[in-house]
Amino acid sequence: MDRKSKRTIISIQEQQQPELDFEEAENFPPFTFPEYQRELLTLRIAAGIADFGIVALIYSLFVITTYLQMPETFLPDRRVLGIYGLGFFVLAAIYFFLFMLSASQTPGMKHRRLTVVTKEGQPLDPTRACMRGFGYLISILPVMLGFAWAVIDPEHLTWTDKVSGTYIKKL
Numbered sequence: 599m600d601r602k603s604k605r606t607i608i609s610i611q612e613q614q615q616p617e618l619d620f621e622e623a624e625n626f627p628p629f630t631f632p633e634y635q636r637e638l639l640t641l642r643i644a645a646g647i648a649d650f651g652i653v654a655l656i657y658s659l660f661v662i663t664t665y666l667q668m669p670e671t672f673l674p675d676r677r678v679l680g681i682y683g684l685g686f687f688v689l690a691a692i693y694f695f696l697f698m699l700s701a702s703q704t705p706g707m708k709h710r711r712l713t714v715v716t717k718e719g720q721p722l723d724p725t726r727a728c729m730r731g732f733g734y735l736i737s738i739l740p741v742m743l744g745f746a747w748a749v750i751d752p753e754h755l756t757w758t759d760k761v762s763g764t765y766i767k768k769l
Contacts, residue, residue, distance in 0.1 A: 695731030
């Protein structure tokens with residue numbers, strides 16, 4: 599049995615060899631690194647709690663006012679309570695959207711000296727603010743899962759950050 603050896607020769611031409619840019623990380627601002635975003639997690643949580651507290655306070659005024667206007671015979675059922683709950687989440691999404699559109703930070707973020715910026719470090723433009731507002735909506739609806747995602751995400755970004763392509767920066 600005569601077996602011929604088959605060899606495959608792979609030739610890489612110098613012109614086709616890709617060059618690796620090891621200094622690429624130096625071109626990115628430090629707030630885009632996962633370590634920086636991880637350090638901000640507790641500040642972000644505290645700012646979020648403060649913001650939801652503000653929304654809850656405003657919404658409770660609305661609920662109390664409507665409750666006082668209800669007839670004495672009216673008994674709220676699960677459907678009415680569900681609508682009130684949905685109203686709270688819609689108000690929260692509008693709250694975050696309007697503050698992102700106007701100031702790139704919510705009052706809770708301002709208190710914690712945080713702001714939202716693009717990858718280039720610029721304040722949000724209206725398009726990114728709208729995308730971030732949509733991100734807030736999809737982060738809030740599944741029981742705040744989009745915000746909790748930052749804890750397990752390798753980049754420590756929420757769904758809101760990922761949808762809008764934005765980062766949180768400490769002032």
